[in-house]
Amino acid sequence: MRLTLRFVIPLLIVIGAIAYAVVPLVDRLTLRWAVRDLDMRASLIAKTIQEPLLEQTEPVTPRKMLGMFKRVSEDERMYALGYCAAPAEKMVSTSLMPEDIRCDTLTPYGLIGGSVLRGKHGSLHVAVRPMDTADNPEGKLVLIHDMSFIERRSEETRDYLFYFFAGLAFVVSLLTVVIAQLSWRGWMQGIRSLMRGEGLLRQPGVSIKVPQKVPELRPIARDLQRLVEDLEAEHRARDESQISWTAESLRTILHGELRGEDVIVVSNREPYIHQHSGDKIEVQRPASGLVTALEPIMRACSGIWIAHGGGTADRDTVDRNDRVAVPPGNPAYQLRRIWLSEEQVNGYYYGFANEGLWPLCHIAHVRPTFRSGDWAHYVAVNQKFADAVVKEAKTKDPIVLVQDYHFALLPRMLREALPDATIITFWHIPWPNPESFAICPWREEIVLGLLGSSIVGFHTQIHCNNFVDTVDRFIEARVDREALGVTLGGKKTLVRRYPISIDWPPEKELLAKPVEQCRAEIRQKNHLPANHAIGIGIDRLDYTKGIIERFRAVERLFELNPEWIGRFTFVQIAAPSRSSIFEYKSHETLVIETAAQINQRFGGRGAPPIILKIEHHEPWQVYEYYRAAELCFVSSLHDGMNLVAKEFIAARDDQRGILVLSQFTGAARELPEALIVNPYDADQCAAALQLALVMPLTEQRDRMRLMRGLVSEFNVYRWAGRMLLDAASMRRRLHLVEKSEPLKTQRERKSQS
Numbered sequence: 001m002r003l004t005l006r007f008v009i010p011l012l013i014v015i016g017a018i019a020y021a022v023v024p025l026v027d028r029l030t031l032r033w034a035v036r037d038l039d040m041r042a043s044l045i046a047k048t049i050q051e052p053l054l055e056q057t058e059p060v061t062p063r064k065m066l067g068m069f070k071r072v073s074e075d076e077r078m079y080a081l082g083y084c085a086a087p088a089e090k091m092v093s094t095s096l097m098p099e100d101i102r103c104d105t106l107t108p109y110g111l112i113g114g115s116v117l118r119g120k121h122g123s124l125h126v127a128v129r130p131m132d133t134a135d136n137p138e139g140k141l142v143l144i145h146d147m148s149f150i151e152r153r154s155e156e157t158r159d160y161l162f163y164f165f166a167g168l169a170f171v172v173s174l175l176t177v178v179i180a181q182l183s184w185r186g187w188m189q190g191i192r193s194l195m196r197g198e199g200l201l202r203q204p205g206v207s208i209k210v211p212q213k214v215p216e217l218r219p220i221a222r223d224l225q226r227l228v229e230d231l232e233a234e235h236r237a238r239d240e241s242q243i244s245w246t247a248e249s250l251r252t253i254l255h256g257e258l259r260g261e262d263v264i265v266v267s268n269r270e271p272y273i274h275q276h277s278g279d280k281i282e283v284q285r286p287a288s289g290l291v292t293a294l295e296p297i298m299r300a301c302s303g304i305w306i307a308h309g310g311g312t313a314d315r316d317t318v319d320r321n322d323r324v325a326v327p328p329g330n331p332a333y334q335l336r337r338i339w340l341s342e343e344q345v346n347g348y349y350y351g352f353a354n355e356g357l358w359p360l361c362h363i364a365h366v367r368p369t370f371r372s373g374d375w376a377h378y379v380a381v382n383q384k385f386a387d388a389v390v391k392e393a394k395t396k397d398p399i400v401l402v403q404d405y406h407f408a409l410l411p412r413m414l415r416e417a418l419p420d421a422t423i424i425t426f427w428h429i430p431w432p433n434p435e436s437f438a439i440c441p442w443r444e445e446i447v448l449g450l451l452g453s454s455i456v457g458f459h460t461q462i463h464c465n466n467f468v469d470t471v472d473r474f475i476e477a478r479v480d481r482e483a484l485g486v487t488l489g490g491k492k493t494l495v496r497r498y499p500i501s502i503d504w505p506p507e508k509e510l511l512a513k514p515v516e517q518c519r520a521e522i523r524q525k526n527h528l529p530a531n532h533a534i535g536i537g538i539d540r541l542d543y544t545k546g547i548i549e550r551f552r553a554v555e556r557l558f559e560l561n562p563e564w565i566g567r568f569t570f571v572q573i574a575a576p577s578r579s580s581i582f583e584y585k586s587h588e589t590l591v592i593e594t595a596a597q598i599n600q601r602f603g604g605r606g607a608p609p610i611i612l613k614i615e616h617h618e619p620w621q622v623y624e625y626y627r628a629a630e631l632c633f634v635s636s637l638h639d640g641m642n643l644v645a646k647e648f649i650a651a652r653d654d655q656r657g658i659l660v661l662s663q664f665t666g667a668a669r670e671l672p673e674a675l676i677v678n679p680y681d682a683d684q685c686a687a688a689l690q691l692a693l694v695m696p697l698t699e700q701r702d703r704m705r706l707m708r709g710l711v712s713e714f715n716v717y718r719w720a721g722r723m724l725l726d727a728a729s730m731r732r733r734l735h736l737v738e739k740s741e742p743l744k745t746q747r748e749r750k751s752q753s
């Protein structure tokens, strides 16, 4: 109805406007035609009067003239008649001749054409015609017509027009209402049918309500659907480009587009770890890119974050629902802790996730190890987290953000328990090609698990493509490579690229200490001279980070540019990580030995070439190092994104410092202004270090400015915002499909079940 009114009201306005413009126009035209008629009539009457006068042999007396005038003025439209023998003469006229029309006012007989006179007599038409008589060839005949009949005619015309337009408006509105109602219903039905690949036509003679499938229309339907998707994407891209991504805009999207407060994050690693330290309890923030990215999002969106409670004091700090409000001191969201037994942690976390999936996906020369015992724990823990999500969900369709390779099975488990949930799974690490993935004995289960998601996200397009290729290779599902989506059992999973990022601008406290102060304090703390050059590496102690390769590059720098010996030190902060895994332990040993060997070779009695700090650092301490260093070296052998690179850029508000970045990180695709290197090529890396150490300040500033521009714009709020916007459009589309569900053919329903 509202839709119909939207059609009818403007239509009535248009008709009214036309009527308003047309009536005066018609009035003017009627008058013009009437004046022309009266002109002609005046000439005709003048001729009729003149002919008998010309035949007169004697002069025409005024009386005779008047007698003739009276006869003519019996015509009801003739108002008065007059005759002027000369301008100075008195007019011979019938009684109604207006006083202001005299022979001298006709001089120089200008009213020959006829004109309209408006006065106390109403509207009169005055025409003056030459009137020759035998005795006076200069005479003039004055003919006055009464124009009141024209006004009457005008009024009548106006009335007709009014009724005409009113009638027209009524008929057009009625037709519009009927057509709009009929065609809207039909059109919507048609579009829905077409989108499902069905024809608009029904089988002749069959009165079923179900539209028939017309295979020839399927390509059109697909095109139409794609067009709608493209339009949506374009519209969104336009919108997105206008959004300045902040915590606030993210909140607005969440509440506006998704109308949901019910956001649940699931990750293995918790954002705040409570640890006993003597008789005190300390809060630690873990070294995890995932946590770095998600924490600001949760602060912006509230909701609940479900994670493994792994801290020694975690149980002592939760309420009876295993929840604790965080961040401590300024709570913004709830952290719900899940307790795991030691066997579960060994099997699910250390075993399947970190000895199996981690090396499988990183391809960094460490063999993946798969054990069926670990797999059993992995399945059980995924189920445990899925149950917790179901318990924490306030609605039947929560938005669940599943994080990383620890939870490949959880999306499907969740889909079964909460079919209407919007499940966005983000895979923070690389996804290998199908050949490499094939070595996992549970490859089908993992892929099927992930396909329980509404959206599966990766950092780069290559990882998206690898995932789609893997699905195509191992699963019986409909793979749409163009739109990057997979349909399995009638449910669609989108595969999308969302490059992760960091909070921008960084928390104030992280940048509070001036750069000069950081430089001085860090050098002092590490017993280095005030003008000593420093390179920095910040990582978890993980074999994928290329720490050995980094040290080899520093060694090569000293070999090729010995002038740096004693003038340059590389500080490596390595947060202990997954230390009970054999590969990590042996890697740690190798890192320590390599650093010691290089220090021995180039250290002498001066400043050491490498300072290795294997200990946890809080974010504010890490930022001091970023701000104190000449360069930051990220040399991962394979990394989904690497947020250290982006943090270093965020830390350098002085626009100085050089980023040396491995080409095998996702970040390298976004930051071409870094010095991009192959970490396996020690000579190239050494050359990059040398270039960084001698780079003029102006060039440093130019590079840093461009990189800061990019990170500020493509910050973590955009990362989360884009996922949530995609989820919102998906939800809208699903609701539309649900509405048209009753129209589905039985065959379709059967094929989906």
Ligand code: G6P
Residues within 6 Å of the ligand: 269, 287, 288, 289, 290, 291, 404, 405, 428, 429, 540, 577, 578
């Ligand atoms: C990587 C993973 C995260 C993980 C982090 C730290 O960034 O993608 O999921 O949290 O490493 O590893 P940890 O095993 O200590 O959680």
